[in-house]
Amino acid sequence: MKEEKIDFSIVTVCYNSIGTIEKTIKSVISQTHKDYEYIIVDGGSNDGTVELIEKYKDFISLIISEPDNGIYDAFNKGIGLAKGRFISILNADDTYNSNTLELVLESTKAHPDALIYGDTYFIDEKDVVFSSNIGKFDPNSLKSGIGFMHPATFVSKTVYEKVGLYSLSKDLFIASDADFLLRCHKLGISFVKSDFKVFMRTGGLSEVSFYKAHNQYLKALRKNRIINGREYRIESIKLAFKASLKIFLTRKSVAKIRLQIWIVLIALFNIVYKILLFNILKNTFFRMLGFKIGDHSYIHNSTFLSLGKFSIGNFSVINPKCVIDNRGIITIGDNVSIGHYCKIYTTGHDINCSYFTGTKKSVVIKDHVVLFSSCIIQPGVTIEEGAVVFPGSVVTKSIPAFSLVGGNPAKVIGKRNSNLNYKIDYGFKFIK
Secondary structure, three states, rough: OOOOOOOEEEEEEOOOOOHHHHHHHHHHHHHHHHHOEEEEOOOOOOOOOOHHOOOOOOHHEEEEOOOOOOOHHHHHHHHHHHHOOOOEEEEOOOEOOOOHHHHHHHHHOOOOOOOOEEEEEEEEEOOOOOEEEEEEEEHHHHHOOOOOOHHEEEEEHHHHHOOOOOOOHHHHHHOOHHHHHHHHHHOOOEEEEEEEEEEEEOOOHHOHHHHHHHHHHHHHHHOOOOOOHHHHHHHHHHHHHHHHOOOOOEEEEEEHHHHHHHHHHHHHHHHHHHOOHHHHHHHHHHHHOOEOOOOOEEEEOEEEEOOOEEEEEEOEOOOOEEEEEOOOOOEEEOOEEEEEOOOOOEEOOOOOOOOOOOOOOOEEEEEOEEEOOOOEEEOOEEEEOOOOOOOOEEOOOOOHHHHHEEOOOOOOEEOOOOOOOOOOOOOEOOOO
């Protein structure tokens, strides 16, 4: 009789990880989707890690504690014992959200023989998220990196059967995981982006050995014939320069510097835009920085939270003192009237995320919409044509066409006439 496989095998490898592994274990056993097995492969720890793991033995399918030949040997041991249709390797200082398996399962239904990957968020020693890797795999940009992190992968068992396990070569003792991903790509394995998040604590082997890790990655690129000898030499020179900077600039410090520079740029943008008196100058300034502004549209002195990612049609107006959160995409149609003190948000925080990470969803406001003063529009909302939002309303869900809504949260309280012929052209030519 054919053995029925479970959905997931989660493998955690560790060695002397008493300071971090408990959070890893708790993140696994808190999963809302329960069809999984949990395997821990310990390398013979002597700091109390094994005793800590034993506290959770009722929730762990298999515990192995014995010397190994390095982290990738431990990976291979866990994979060899795994029974799940998909296998993930969650290191002893990384964690999941409680809905991770639930989200991955949705992706596996349409892609049973793929490599599923998600987003990685980097956390420091104080459990503060300071940076992320939320990119997508791009086969044309492999010299710059794979686009996602290995801990944020769920690999079909059939992929391991086709590609093989992790190399134990001394030339890849840090980058064997990257080499595995490159081999998957070369053999035509599908890489599928999912919505789940993995939280990765900085300070791992590849982080503290930046040059060695990236040099081995370049060797893996050449080994898999993704770059040639000349490209390898050029990239090696670039790496040497990056490594010299890395001595002074850690991942965390770079993230902080980038954030501060961005905050200053946005502040300067808002100062300059508000100083410009004439509407034609304001709109020209907007367009220079990637905004799409229609004819006869007026954006009076409000506050923007980013550059670009904003479009407004013809004969529309945004009155003063609004907050426009264009960190996500905002699309506004023709003949839209937005009253004073309105706030349009595209970003927020995931309150169920274990590290309170940010979320980002587009907002769409269609033709002839009216937002009276002091409305709040939440991320992900679409306001259909001709809808009206009464003063002070908080819109949390999309609004049907030509409906009248009000309240907190906003609810449909009436219907608007759908025969609308007006155009809005009452903005001031200049503002003080």
